[in-house]
Amino acid sequence: QKEVEQNSGPLSVPEGAIASLNCTYSDRVSQSFFWYRQYSGKSPELIMSIYSNGDKEDGRFTAQLNKASQYVSLLIRDSQPSDSATYLCAARYSSASKIIFGSGTRLSIRP
Amino acid sequence: EAGVVQSPRYKIIEKKQPVAFWCNPISGHNTLYWYLQNLGQGPELLIRYENEEAVDDSQLPKDRFSAERLKGVDSTLKIQPAELGDSAVYLCASSSATGITNTGELFFGEGSRLTVL
Numbered sequence: 001q002k003e004v005e006q007n008s009g010p011l012s013v014p015e016g017a018i019a020s021l022n023c024t025y026s027d028r029v030s031q032s033f034f035w036y037r038q039y040s041g042k043s044p045e046l047i048m049s050i051y052s053n054g055d056k057e058d059g060r061f062t063a064q065l066n067k068a069s070q071y072v073s074l075l076i077r078d079s080q081p082s083d084s085a086t087y088l089c090a091a092r093y094s095s096a097s098k099i100i101f102g103s104g105t106r107l108s109i110r111p
Numbered sequence: 112e113a114g115v116v117q118s119p120r121y122k123i124i125e126k127k128q129p130v131a132f133w134c135n136p137i138s139g140h141n142t143l144y145w146y147l148q149n150l151g152q153g154p155e156l157l158i159r160y161e162n163e164e165a166v167d168d169s170q171l172p173k174d175r176f177s178a179e180r181l182k183g184v185d186s187t188l189k190i191q192p193a194e195l196g197d198s199a200v201y202l203c204a205s206s207s208a209t210g211i212t213n214t215g216e217l218f219f220g221e222g223s224r225l226t227v228l
Contacts, residue, residue: 046216097142097206101146103152
């Protein structure tokens, strides 16, 4: 099992709807999780981090962490065409500063 | 404040040729990462430095890849000889913290896209 797994998509969501992205993780990673956004041809940029069980909201973005089920999700409300990108789930590996990434989910927001 | 700077942005070489990539992290960032990203995949860690020490190079193919970070600032990643399968984007990232204090916020450079013919 990979440490961090994502559905590669593509996920197509109508503009204005809620986009839901999911990620599962193994026991080998710590409880620190991150969502990075990567536009085509660009580098990843951090959009959300979550460390505690539950929800964390930042503007239109909500990250959810469920430690019992070992999954972390990202919700994007009021989806905009500019949200079309690949979303990478990442986790910090055990007690080190090693950050590992999932394979990414490609999100497409259709007008 | 300048971000992470990488060069070259693009490189096309023939197989068996050597190639080198350079990275200048954000000033003051003591953790530096080199990742490899294939099309449609997430970044895969090659090597991680804390200051000048390579603390994790377990994923670096040491028969052909080498890296260094002299004086704990700039870093170079070298491939010699390059193979067709090495075609990818090589991403450099830096972070201001180390170990368990690392918040996971990595700042990435624009990447170096390598094409091996």
